[in-house]
Amino acid sequence: MIKSGRLESAKYLILNANKSYSSFLKNLSEINYKLNQLDKKISIKLIEGKESIIVSPVFRWAQSKTHIFLEIKYSSSFNSPVITEVIRQRYEFDQQSFNFTADVLYENRINKFILKLNFYHAINPNLSYVSSNSVGRVNANISKASPGMWDRLINATEKMLNMFVWWDLQEQLDNILNKEILANSSLEANNAYIESDDKFFGEGKEFDGKRKEKIDGLIN
Numbered sequence: 001m002i003k004s005g006r007l008e009s010a011k012y013l014i015l016n017a018n019k020s021y022s023s024f025l026k027n028l029s030e031i032n033y034k035l036n037q038l039d040k041k042i043s044i045k046l047i048e049g050k051e052s053i054i055v056s057p058v059f060r061w062a063q064s065k066t067h068i069f070l071e072i073k074y075s076s077s078f079n080s081p082v083i084t085e086v087i088r089q090r091y092e093f094d095q096q097s098f099n100f101t102a103d104v105l106y107e108n109r110i111n112k113f114i115l116k117l118n119f120y121h122a123i124n125p126n127l128s129y130v131s132s133n134s135v136g137r138v139n140a141n142i143s144k145a146s147p148g149m150w151d152r153l154i155n156a157t158e159k160m161l162n163m164f165v166w167w168d169l170q171e172q173l174d175n176i177l178n179k180e181i182l183a184n185s186s187l188e189a190n191n192a193y194i195e196s197d198d199k200f201f202g203e204g205k206e207f208d209g210k211r212k213e214k215i216d217g218l219i220n
Contacts, residue, residue: 052103052112059115062166064173065147068123070140071166074104074113078164082136083111089138093125096155098140100130118155121145149177 059072074083085105092099100115119142127143144150154160 052110055111055113056162057100057102057113057115058162058164060164060166061153062170062173063150063153065149065177066144068119068140068142068144068150068153069166069169070098070142072100072113072115072138072140074102074111074136074138076162084136089132091130091140093123093128093142095125095145096122098123098128098142100138100140102138117153120150120152120155121148 055076057072057074058076058078059070062069083104083106086102087105087110088103090101096119098117102113104111104113122145124143124145128141130138130140132138
């Protein structure tokens with residue numbers, strides 16, 4: 001066909017073949033999704049009525065001046081494999097608490113993961129949310145009611161066995177905080193220097209050049 005000069009016809013056939021293949025892949029993906037959903041529903045029906053296993057999920061936390069960050073894993077240990085078949089997930093934020101539950105299908109039984117946290121200080125529930133960014137894990141972004149660093153996460157002094165510090169994230173947040181503190185300290189020192197400079201030189205215009213020279217030397 002191409003040798004005989006009918007290039008446009010060949011081009012048309014190639015483009016339509018690509019469209020047909022793309023449509024086939026899309027339909028196949030939709031069928032696989034529906035089959036997986038059907039398989040999950042059948043599994044739930046087969047085990048319906050059986051007693052759920054209550055599990056306290058392992059989690060880690062970090063904080064900034066304005067937020068608490070949680071990563072919850074569908075497992076009782078960070079070293080254990082994650083469970084991915086999540087059936088139902090519910091959560092609730094209150095003025096000073098966070099309640100999270102998830103029903104997860106694992107080895108023909110339902111594991112009910114329950115996490116209840118009563119925080120050290122108040123939070124803003126309207127600005128807090130939960131997201132699933134990776135398989136087998138859930139992240140909670142919790143807004144503090146008032147800015148400041150907390151001495152601990154929860155109100156109780158006893159440490160929860162499934163609670164850990166999110167060290168790598170906390171290190172990043174501490175670096176950001178230290179830079180802010182350093183910048184604010186430099187700004188306060190600069191303002192104090194200018195204020196004392198005004199008192200020393202007075203308000204006369206004849207001293208403006210000297211004041212500028214001293215301020216430039218401080219900044220540079």
